[in-house]
Structure formats: structure tokens, C-alpha cells
Amino acid sequence: MPTPRVLVLRAPGTNCDVETAHAFDVAGGQSERVHVGRLIENPALHKRYQILCVPGGFSYGDDIAAGRILATRMRRHLDEMIHHFVDSGDNLVLGICNGMQVLMRLGVLTAGVRSAQPVMAGGDDPEPTHEIPPATLTWNNHGRFEDRWVQLAVDETPCVFLKGIEKMYLPMAHAEGKFVARDADALDELRKAGRLAIRYCDESGEVTDETLPFPVNPNGGDANVAGVCDASGRVFGLMPHPERHIDAVQHPYWTRRQVQPEHGDGLAVFRNAVEWFA
Numbered sequence: 001m002p003t004p005r006v007l008v009l010r011a012p013g014t015n016c017d018v019e020t021a022h023a024f025d026v027a028g029g030q031s032e033r034v035h036v037g038r039l040i041e042n043p044a045l046h047k048r049y050q051i052l053c054v055p056g057g058f059s060y061g062d063d064i065a066a067g068r069i070l071a072t073r074m075r076r077h078l079d080e081m082i083h084h085f086v087d088s089g090d091n092l093v094l095g096i097c098n099g100m101q102v103l104m105r106l107g108v109l110t111a112g113v114r115s116a117q118p119v120m121a122g123g124d125d126p127e128p129t130h131e132i133p134p135a136t137l138t139w140n141n142h143g144r145f146e147d148r149w150v151q152l153a154v155d156e157t158p159c160v161f162l163k164g165i166e167k168m169y170l171p172m173a174h175a176e177g178k179f180v181a182r183d184a185d186a187l188d189e190l191r192k193a194g195r196l197a198i199r200y201c202d203e204s205g206e207v208t209d210e211t212l213p214f215p216v217n218p219n220g221g222d223a224n225v226a227g228v229c230d231a232s233g234r235v236f237g238l239m240p241h242p243e244r245h246i247d248a249v250q251h252p253y254w255t256r257r258q259v260q261p262e263h264g265d266g267l268a269v270f271r272n273a274v275e276w277f278a
């Protein structure tokens with residue numbers, strides 16, 4: 001099996017890059033942590049990699065909005081790299097937590113939603129000024145950073161990273177993780193395409209479209225969305241942290257479990273990515 005090379009992108013304030021690189025390595029990939037500054041200095045560097053992963057953390061201090069500055073730097077300086085990973089069809093992209101926030105700001109997770117609503121300037125100007133994105137991530141309902149374990153259910157989805165996974169138990173740790181769709185049409189379009197790929201759920205382990213109450217849904221986001229993929233399923237972002245549950249002993253109750261699984265739930269996400277290149 002060919003070993004995919006993984007670019008784990010670092011920026012000032014990234015703090016999950018080491019665990020994320022480790023998770024890809026355990027899954028059989030070959031990862032390297034690369035600073036965004038190095039890519040801007042040497043734009044051809046990305047060509048060595050088949051998987052781009054934007055890991056969790058507080059890039060640029062979450063200033064303006066979480067993920068905004070790194071996304072803007074990428075759009076401004078690394079357009080060719082985004083094209084290489086997102087549009088070529090041969091590569092994969094994963095954004096975890098702050099990484100999902102970056103991918104949302106880049107627009108790659110919600111690209112192609114047709115029910116777009118242009119905003120008109122008003123007055124005599126017939127040109128739309130801009131388009132409201134189909135969805136965004138904003139502050140948790142309670143306005144605080146929340147850090148704990150959550151139950152997740154996988155919807156029927158083309159997402160490469162979630163192949164064969166029904167549910168997972170993973171830690172979440174975010175302040176700006178509430179998924180909000182622009183309107184019911186945009187939400188429905190994403191849902192029907194299986195792009196609202198993974199949702200917060202209760203003990204039943206079922207996908208529910210109706211927003212579940214706190215603490216099951218930790219942020220109050222629409223349709224309990226915890227992760228979204230592009231139309232092809234090759235580009236995926238999720239707010240919970242699969243890299244923090246690679247080993248069975250990372251489970252909070254591991255000493256009380258009768259049967260010890262071989263791995264933590266999150267490993268399958270990285271394995272699916274590596275095996276996609278087989």
C-alpha cells in the first residue's frame with residue numbers, strides 16, 4: 001500500500017499538531033508538521049503531500065473570529081496549495097476543530113450549495129455586493145469554552161474519513177463551534193447530500209435533525225452538526241478531536257471497561273484517510 005504523506009499545517013497558536021501528526025503516523029501515514037510561513041516562503045512545498053490536515057488550536061489567538069486569519073493568509077498566499085488539495089480529486093483534506101473553523105472560513109466545506117442568496121447593495125446599484133455563506137461557525141450558545149467528551153453519530157455520507165464508522169465517543173474543546181446554516185434551504189441541501197456528516201447525539205446513537213438540548217448538543221448548533229464534508233467527501237472538517245482518542249486508555253472510563261478495545265474510536269478517521277490511497 002502506498003504511504004500517503006501528510007502535511008500537518010502549523011500557525012502561531014496551533015496546539016494539536018503533535019498529537020494529530022502522531023495519529024496519522026499510527027494509522028500508517030507519514031506526517032510532517034509544516035509552518036504556514038515555510039509554505040508561503042516555498043509555495044511548491046505542498047506538492048510533496050497527499051493529505052492536508054489543519055489541526056486544532058488557537059491560530060492567531062482566535063482574533064477577529066476563530067480560524068479567520070489563517071484562512072485569509074491561505075487564501076491570499078496559498079491558493080495553489082488549496083487548489084492542489086481541494087480541487088484536484090486525488091488528495092484529501094481534514095480540518096479538526098480550529099482546522100474546521102479554517103476550512104469553513106475558506107468556504108471549502110460548504111462549496112457548491114446552490115441555494116445562495118446574494119446581498120444587494122440597494123439603491124440604484126443592480127450588482128450584488130457579496131453572498132452570505134451557506135453556513136458558518138459561531139459562539140457556543142452559553143458563550144463559553146466547553147471542554148468534555150461527547151457522543152457522535154455518523155449520517156449516511158460520502159465522507160471518506162467516516163467510512164464504516166457508525167458512532168464515536170470523542171472529546172470536544174471549543175468556544176466557537178456552533179454550526180449555523182444561512183437558512184432552511186441551505187441546511188436541507190447539505191443534509192440531503194450527506195454533507196452534515198457527523199452529529200452530536202444522545203445515548204441512542206441516532207442522527208437527529210431536530211436540535212437536541214444541552215449538554216447532548218454542546219453548542220446549540222443547527223441539526224446537531226459536529227462535522228461537514230464537501231460534495232466529494234474528500235474534504236472534511238469536524239469540531240470534536242479524533243486525535244485525542246487514538247488509544248483505548250485515552251477513554252475517560254478505560255479502567256472500568258470490561259472489554260478493552262484495541263484502539264480509541266478516533267483512529268478509524270485517520271485509517272480511512274490512509275487506506276483511501278491503497
Ligand SMILES: NC(=O)CC[C@H](N)C(=O)O
Nearest residue numbers: 056057097098174175176
Ligand atoms: N480545540 C480547538 O481547536 C479550539 C478551537 C478554537 N480556538 C475555539 O475555541 O473555538
